[in-house]
Amino acid sequence: MAIRLQDIADDLNLSKMTISKVLRGQTDVSAETKARVLKRMKELNYRPNISARGLRTGQTYSVGMVVPTLENPAIAEMVRGINEILRPAGYSLVITSADGDAEVEEREAELHLSRQVDALIVCPRNDASDIPHVLDTTSVPVIYAGTPPPRSVGVSISLRETEVGELAARHLLERRCRRRGYLRGPRTAVADQRFAGFLQALHAAGATLRQEWIVEMQPEEGDYRSGFFATKRLIGGKTRPDGIVAYTDLQAAGARDAALAEGVEIPHSLQIIGCGNAVDICEMQLSLSSLDLVAEEIGRRAARIALKRIDEKGANGQRSVLLSPKIVCRESTRR
Amino acid sequence: MAIRLQDIADDLNLSKMTISKVLRGQTDVSAETKARVLKRMKELNYRPNISARGLRTGQTYSVGMVVPTLENPAIAEMVRGINEILRPAGYSLVITSADGDAEVEEREAELHLSRQVDALIVCPRNDASDIPHVLDTTSVPVIYAGTPPPRSVGVSISLRETEVGELAARHLLERRCRRRGYLRGPRTAVADQRFAGFLQALHAAGATLRQEWIVEMQPEEGDYRSGFFATKRLIGGKTRPDGIVAYTDLQAAGARDAALAEGVEIPHSLQIIGCGNAVDICEMQLSLSSLDLVAEEIGRRAARIALKRIDEKGANGQRSVLLSPKIVCRESTRR
């Protein structure tokens, strides 16, 4: 089937040991031999068997990653960040999707370990109540990236979720919004933290949030439509909000379109800010301010820590990292 | 480090062969022994080394996939389709991203082969002028999925791209559009084919396309903005189009917003249809008709063919498949 070291050795009347040395760039091979070997490798399209090498050396130079789904543009950003660090270091990232299912997630994590990855990056589902417990017992470095893991284990790179709410609150306060509406997002820990941060920042500024302007979402409805209808309702009340925080950019888009449909001027009479900074969505007219959740940077950090932990062979000298979101101001909150 | 068969064998005073048999569900093991082994495996959190097994058996039960980027929602759909078929068959899909770079694409394909995947699914870049030639020489089944490969090799599952243009043309013709604008997309083979299909369907119906209503895109500009400004220009002319075909849904969204901004009524005075059926984009108000490029089905087909080719051990009895796009009619072309 595939070409082996042995085949090349036979061809050239050398031992496979010599071929192996050339392959790995050892210096104790004559220049001439080296050239012949390299030439033959190319001709035969030789590709080393990483499994066999890994079996011998205990290293595969691959890092596994389990993502909850690929539908999410933040995941794509994170992957870019990870690859940016991993590739120059000679490692490669292999991704599998959990398709939003806890059991599949666990299974995929296990498979990565079975495939002997040198490290494993797990991107927990937003709505995860627990993370795969296979990962508690492995000696392979595991790094959680993105959503903070629901229970404290190992090393994680995640966002200060409360700051997402805080930044949104401060942004609206700076812009003199007095009647703030909050589209609360799903019933998850992440959404709770963001909301807590929002409330806390309001309190700190002596401001309050009216109960009837906190809107629970109908998860079946889809983000855009839920944002749309929630905002219709808010606008239809006797006193209207003059600022709205949405849990996603799509919800923010729904909110914008509901407001425009009612003839509410944005940002003059109503300011809107979303979450995720999904450029495709945000930069449509009228463009939406958003919170950048710095997924790419999370990816870079996760990758760097993975490399360090591989290097120190599990000595676990790495600490978890929390990053801060960033406001991206566009027309929807521009004065 | 990790637990091996041997460790369990030692623990239980058995040979590792017996443990291996239990692991693989062979029947010639006493129920009692089997139970003991299973129990100990669980206790020790044993995970078989797939590399070692693969080295011995020549099968890893993993299928590699190289994608041009993860930013594209169609890729996520395709992956869903692939996993839907692969997982029940006991295979798992491992994905790597080429980050839009031909060299990286080639390297990632090679790495998959080095990691001994049982098959490789390659999703060529839209703008690819060639595909990795490493793949010409391997005995591992390679399946191209999505964009048709630029040169004919092996098995591919792709879309009848000309039909994309044809369907769009027929859709507009049925709706009595007389003055059709066409936002042409990038200078790629795929865009050319779609355009050719569009023209051909017009001709077949005795209709024509005015040269000044074919708009080339400025690729740097971003899809939304390019669609927006192209449509502004079209609308600003002395005679206005009453139908527009856009190369992507985002461009269609830009077209819609440009028209609405100019007070043009959709669909009454102008009908718009995009491509890709990206639900997030299409289902915003006013919702956009689009061509579904059936990525998920392409994924399923690719996976099935991968399994067949693994099964028949390279006998290559599989033929390429061409699928047809589907019209999804929403408000922007609703009478």
Added chain:
DNA sequence: ATGAAAGCGCTAACAC
């Protein structure tokens, strides 16, 4: 500068 032997963790093909 080159090579022989051993073994990584597992399983196919056989004994017993």
Added chain:
DNA sequence: GTGTTAGCGCTTTCAT
């Protein structure tokens, strides 16, 4: 029903 032997493709160690 259980165990022995050999070997997958590679690299480590140590001779030559």
